[in-house]
Amino acid sequence: xxxxxxxxxxxxxxxxxxxxxxxxxxxxxxxxxxxxxxxxxxxxxxxxxxxxxxxxxxxxxxxxxxxxxxxxxxxxxxxxxxxxxxxxxxxxxxxxxxxxxxxxxxxxxxxxxxxxxxxxxxxxxxxxxxxxxxxxxxxxxxxxxxxxxxxxxxxxxxxxxxxxxxxxxxxxxxxxxxxxxxxxxxxxxxxxxxxxxxxxxxxxxxxxxxxxxxxxxxxxxxxxxxxxxxxxxxxxxxxxxxxxxxxxxxxxxxxxxxxxxxxxxxxxxxxxxxxxxxxxxxxxxxxxxxxxxxxxxxxxxxxxxxxxxxxxxxxxxx
Numbered sequence: 416x417x418x419x420x421x422x423x424x425x426x427x428x429x430x431x432x433x434x435x436x437x438x439x440x441x442x443x444x445x446x447x448x449x450x451x452x453x454x455x456x457x458x459x460x461x462x463x464x465x466x467x468x469x470x471x472x473x474x475x476x477x478x479x480x481x482x483x484x485x486x487x488x489x490x491x492x493x494x495x496x497x498x499x500x501x502x503x504x505x506x507x508x509x510x511x512x513x514x515x516x517x518x519x520x521x522x523x524x525x526x527x528x529x530x531x532x533x534x535x536x537x538x539x540x541x542x543x544x545x546x547x548x549x550x551x552x553x554x555x556x557x558x559x560x561x562x563x564x565x566x567x568x569x570x571x572x573x574x575x576x577x578x579x580x581x582x583x584x585x586x587x588x589x590x591x592x593x594x595x596x597x598x599x600x601x602x603x604x605x606x607x608x609x610x611x612x613x614x615x616x617x618x619x620x621x622x623x624x625x626x627x628x629x630x631x632x633x634x635x636x637x638x639x640x641x642x643x644x645x646x647x648x649x650x651x652x653x654x655x656x657x658x659x660x661x662x663x664x665x666x667x668x669x670x671x672x673x674x675x676x677x678x679x680x681x682x683x684x685x686x687x688x689x690x691x692x693x694x695x696x697x698x699x700x701x702x703x704x705x706x707x708x709x710x711x712x713x714x715x716x717x718x719x720x721x722x723x724x725x726x727x728x729x730x731x732x733x
Contacts, residue, residue, distance in 0.1 A: 585605040
């Protein structure tokens with residue numbers, strides 16, 4: 416990245432973080448360490464259960480495994496550095512480190528937007544065309560949809576990062592954030608950022624708003640099909656297969672839209688930090704719990720694995 420910094424004299428950014436109170440820093444360290452460990456544990460368990468259990472070798476769990484893998488790296492790109500800063504006097508990050516963090520965060524965020532759309536389409540086919548589900552959602556299509564989500568996220572990140580690297584950073588270098596997020600980085604640029612803000616808006620339309628509206632349309636068809644089911648038990652079962660995904664979509668897209676689809680002059684640093692904290696740290700931690708607490712298939716698979724392990728242990732000690 417060094418060759419892009421022709422007019423940049425800043426080699427390090429100082430992150431203000433969430434609070435300047437030293438006592439609060441220790442409390443936040445403990446809280447976010449617990450959140451991070453819970454996020455890692457939950458998402459790793461979902462990936463392992465989905466791979467080990469034959470009954471979960473379905474399109475929905477392929478996408479869910481991708482989402483869990485993504486969430487592991489999403490939080491890992493932010494939280495470890497944030498934890499170190501809670502215990503540090505100097506909360507610095509190098510120029511290259513900052514833009515690497517920015518690139519990873521944008522890539523994974525964009526990928527999740529598309530991946531949630533792929534999961535919505537999977538639910539649409541399962542409920543609206545159940546007899547043709549295995550024909551439509553064949554493995555090749557699922558792999559293409561998952562790969563397309565990652566490619567879309569990567570392209571989004573490359574566009575933003577390349578445009579951001581054209582800016583000059585000559586001071587100040589104090590960033591009012593807890594990690595290198597695009598709006599906070601643009602605040603420190605010495606050159607005009609109007610082009611970057613335009614790029615952010617148009618990319619947000621295609622990466623955030625378009626998938627979100629397609630998800631809404633998809634769920635319009637899904638709800639219509641559910642209401643046409645004759646039995647209340649059938650309606651309840653159909654809705655329960657979508658409930659987890661609806662909750663995750665509401666949590667993720669709600670804060671993303673709040674963050675990136677507002678006019679530039681309405682951004683307030685503390686509100687932005689709270690919104691970012693929610694979709695980057697809290698939501699990845701909640702996703703495994705949302706899917707497992709409401710999902711009988713995952714519960715059954717987990718119990719099956721546990722019982723098998725107990726059976727192996729009993730046979731070992733006989």
